[in-house]
Every structure is written in structure tokens, then in C-alpha cells.
Amino acid sequence: MDDRKKRIDDLERDEQEARSSLDTLLENFGENLYSRTKDMQVDFEDIVQYNVYLKDIAESNTAIGKVEEKNRRFRELEEIIEIKEQEEKERARELAEIHRRLGKALLENSAYDDFTSLFREQAEALSSKSASLETRIKELENREGGNVFSWIGKSAQGLVLRSFLSKAQENQEQLYLDIGERYSNRDSVSDKEDIAALREEIEKVRGVSRAAMDELSSLRDEKRVISAGFGIDGNPQKQIQNLKNHIGQIREELRNLYRNFGAQASGIMDAEIQPERKYFIDTIVTAEDGEIIGRAVRLNQSIIDYEKAIGKLRAALSIDEENGRIEKCRRTIEDKKNKIAELERAIADIEDSVRDSEARIQELQKQL
Numbered sequence: 001m002d003d004r005k006k007r008i009d010d011l012e013r014d015e016q017e018a019r020s021s022l023d024t025l026l027e028n029f030g031e032n033l034y035s036r037t038k039d040m041q042v043d044f045e046d047i048v049q050y051n052v053y054l055k056d057i058a059e060s061n062t063a064i065g066k067v068e069e070k071n072r073r074f075r076e077l078e079e080i081i082e083i084k085e086q087e088e089k090e091r092a093r094e095l096a097e098i099h100r101r102l103g104k105a106l107l108e109n110s111a112y113d114d115f116t117s118l119f120r121e122q123a124e125a126l127s128s129k130s131a132s133l134e135t136r137i138k139e140l141e142n143r144e145g146g147n148v149f150s151w152i153g154k155s156a157q158g159l160v161l162r163s164f165l166s167k168a169q170e171n172q173e174q175l176y177l178d179i180g181e182r183y184s185n186r187d188s189v190s191d192k193e194d195i196a197a198l199r200e201e202i203e204k205v206r207g208v209s210r211a212a213m214d215e216l217s218s219l220r221d222e223k224r225v226i227s228a229g230f231g232i233d234g235n236p237q238k239q240i241q242n243l244k245n246h247i248g249q250i251r252e253e254l255r256n257l258y259r260n261f262g263a264q265a266s267g268i269m270d271a272e273i274q275p276e277r278k279y280f281i282d283t284i285v286t287a288e289d290g291e292i293i294g295r296a297v298r299l300n301q302s303i304i305d306y307e308k309a310i311g312k313l314r315a316a317l318s319i320d321e322e323n324g325r326i327e328k329c330r331r332t333i334e335d336k337k338n339k340i341a342e343l344e345r346a347i348a349d350i351e352d353s354v355r356d357s358e359a360r361i362q363e364l365q366k367q368l
Contacts, residue, residue, distance in 0.1 A: 004313045011313070015306035022299040026262030027255050029292050033265055034258065036284045044280065046257055053250050053257075060243045060250075067243070070226050071236040077223040084216050088209060095205050099180030100173055102198040106183055107176070111192060119179055126172040133165040265289070266296035 034050050106112045107123050116123075140157060184202045191199060230236055263269045265281050273281075285293075 002317070004317055008310055008313050008317075011306050011310045015303055015310070018299050018302050018306065022296060022303065023259055025292065025296055025299065026266065027258040028262075029265065029289070029296070030258030030260065030262035031254075033261055033281075033284055042280065044277070046261065050254070050257055053254050056250050057247055060247050064240055064243050067236050067239050070229065074223065074226045074230075074236075077219055077226070081216065081219050081223065084212060084219070088212055088216070091205055091209050091212070095202065095209070096177055098198060098202050098205065099184060100176040101180070102183060102195065102202070103176030103179030103181075105194055105198060106179055109192060109195070112183075112195070115183060116179065119175060123172070123175055126168055126175060130165060130168045130172060133161055133168060137161050137165065262296070266293045266300070268296060268300050 034047065037047050037050075040047075107116050107119070113120075140161065180198075180202075184199055234242075260269075264273055264277070265285050
């Protein structure tokens with residue numbers, strides 16, 4: 001490989017490092033300079049744009065915070081609602097158990113026959129059926145002896161009877177529940193002590209349940225409002241990502257402003273600065289900035305030197321390449337000329353042969 005190509009690669013790498021260092025230096029310097037204009041009344045376009053960008057970023061960050069807070073609250077509401085719904089299910093089971101106890105107590109107390117008479121026949125039928133099934137199951141379990149087929153038959157029969165018993169007990173519990181619920185909804189009357197205690201227990205659970213349902217309703221309304229907002233504005237994660245992308249674009253625009261301002265203040269762009277702009281920069285640049293400006297000038301000069309050196313090496317390589325092409329063309333021309341000379345000699349030989357043939361024809365014609 002030509003040493004000059006390696007030298008170009010090295011110089012380009014050095015130039016890139018110097019350019020990266022200069023960009024970072026100018027960005028930091030420019031950002032520092034813009035911060036000094038905070039309380040100044042100036043109408044330079046870039047400073048106006050700088051303040052617009054900062055405001056935009058601040059508003060976008062605030063918007064992100066609001067979306068994140070809404071999203072956090074939405075997740076929190078989901079968890080709270082789920083917990084409270086589960087609690088309400090537990091209360092419903094607790095209430096159902098108290099209603100069953102109430103219904104059974106009413107059936108067992110003759111003082112409430114007027115109310116329970118409508119259910120008495122069904123209750124006695126279910127109780128009788130349950131007792132009968134329990135007796136038959138015990139009798140089946142107490143039977144001994146028999147072969148394997150008899151044992152299989154008893155086992156199958158036992159399973160069927162237990163299924164019937166379970167259904168009868170389930171219907172009995174449902175009947176207790178229906179009786180208890182109906183009675184608990186009646187207006188307060190002079191109840192026996194045990195019945196009154198159960199009704200008081202029911203009202204206590206119902207009171208807790210009503211308060212919980214009111215709270216649940218409020219929480220669900222809040223969740224719906226937040227969800228509706230997400231429906232209009234889009235998925236919260238997407239909103240946040242879009243805002244972050246927007247902030248990223250603004251920060252890139254700011255970096256361009258910083259680099260440009262830093263370059264102006266470092267004297268790198270003197271030829272492009274208007275007098276009033278130069279005067280303004282002089283008012284905000286301090287003696288402490290001298291070191292930064294010096295480094296920027298040196299880095300900028302090194303970049304220029306690298307570019308010149310790279311340009312010279314590339315020009316030298318290009319000249320060599322052009323000379324190589326010229327030499328190649330010359331060799332090709334020489335080869336073509338040699339081929340033409342050979343063709344011309346061949347043509348001359350053919351022409352001589354044609355003349356010889358014509359002379360012989362003339363001699364032969366004289367003999368005719």
C-alpha cells in the first residue's frame with residue numbers, strides 16, 4: 001500500500017478527533033455565552049430562538065411529567081380497584097353466609113312461622129331428602145362382603161348418592177339464603193335477640209359495602225377520565241417517546257446554535273460577523289474566556305493544516321494516477337501503431353500479389 005494513502009488515513013483520523021474536540025469546546029463555550037444573555041434585552045435572531053428552544057424543552061419535560069403522573073395514577077387506580085373489588089367479593093360471600101344463618105334461624109324459630117310458612121314445605125322436603133340420602137349412604141358404607149363386582153357397584157352407587165346429597169344441601173343452603181335476604185330487606189320489626197343480632201350484623205356489612213361501592217364508583221370515574229384522555233392523545237408510552245424525540249431534535253438544534261455562537265466568539269468566523277454582532281459578543285466575552293478562545297483557534301488551525309496536508313497528498317496521488325493513465329494510453333497507442341504498421345505491410349504484400357496476378361493474366365490473354 002502506498003505510504004501516502006496510510007498517511008492520509010492517519011491525517012483524516014487526527015482531523016476528525018480535532019474537529020470533535022473543537023465541536024465539543026465550541027458547544028460548551030456557546031452554551032455558556034447564551035446563558036449570560038438571560039437578563040439582556042437583545043433582538044438577535046439566534047438568541048430569540050435560543051430562548052424559544054429552552055421554553056419548548058421545559059414545556060415538553062413538564063408534559064412528560066404530567067403524562068407519567070397520569071399513567072402512574074392510572075396503574076395505581078387499576079391496583080386499588082382490583083383490591084377493592086376483591087374485598088367487595090369477600091364481603092358479598094360474608095353477607096351471603098350471614099343471610100344463610102338468618103334464613104336457617106328463622107325456619108328454626110316458630111315465632112316467625114307467618115313469614116317462613118311460604119318456604120316451610122320446600123325446606124322440610126329438602127331436609128327430609130338430605131336425611132334420607134345420608135341414611136342410604138351410611139347403610140351402603142356399612143355393608144360388608146360380596147365380590148369385586150358388588151364392591152364396584154356399591155362404589156358407583158355411593159358416588160351417585162353423594163352427588164344427590166351435595167345437590168340437595170346446595171339447594172337447602174340456597175333456600176336459607178333466599179329466606180335471609182328477603183327477611184333482611186323488610187322494615188325493622190321487634191325481632192328476637194338472635195335474629196336482631198344477625199340483622200344488625202347484616203346492616204353493618206351492608207354499610208361498609210355501600211361506602212366501598214361509592215368509593216369504587218369514584219375511582220372508576222377517575223380511571224375513565226384518564227383513559228378517555230389517553231384515547232384522545234394516544235398511548236402514554238407513545239406520547240412520552242414522541243415528546244422525548246421532540247426534545248432530542250430541539251437539543252440538536254441548540255447544539256448547532258452553541259457551536260455557531262462559540263465559533264463567532266472565538267474569532268473563527270470573523271469574516272462572517274456583522275459589526276454590531278461583533279460589538280455585542282465583545283460585551284459578554286470576559287478575560288477568563290481567553291484560554292478557551294486560544295484552544296479553539298489552535299484546534300481550528302490544526303484542522304486547516306490537516307485539510308491542507310490531506311489535500312496535497314491527495315493531489316500528489318491524483319497526479320501519479322493521471323501519469324499512470326497517460327503512460328498506459330501511450331503504450332496502447334504504440335501497440336496500435338505497431339499493429340497498423342503490420343497491417344499496412346500485409347496490405348502491401350496483398351497488393352503485390354494482385355499486381356502479379358494481373359500481369360500473368362495479361363500474358364495468358366496474348367496466347368488466345
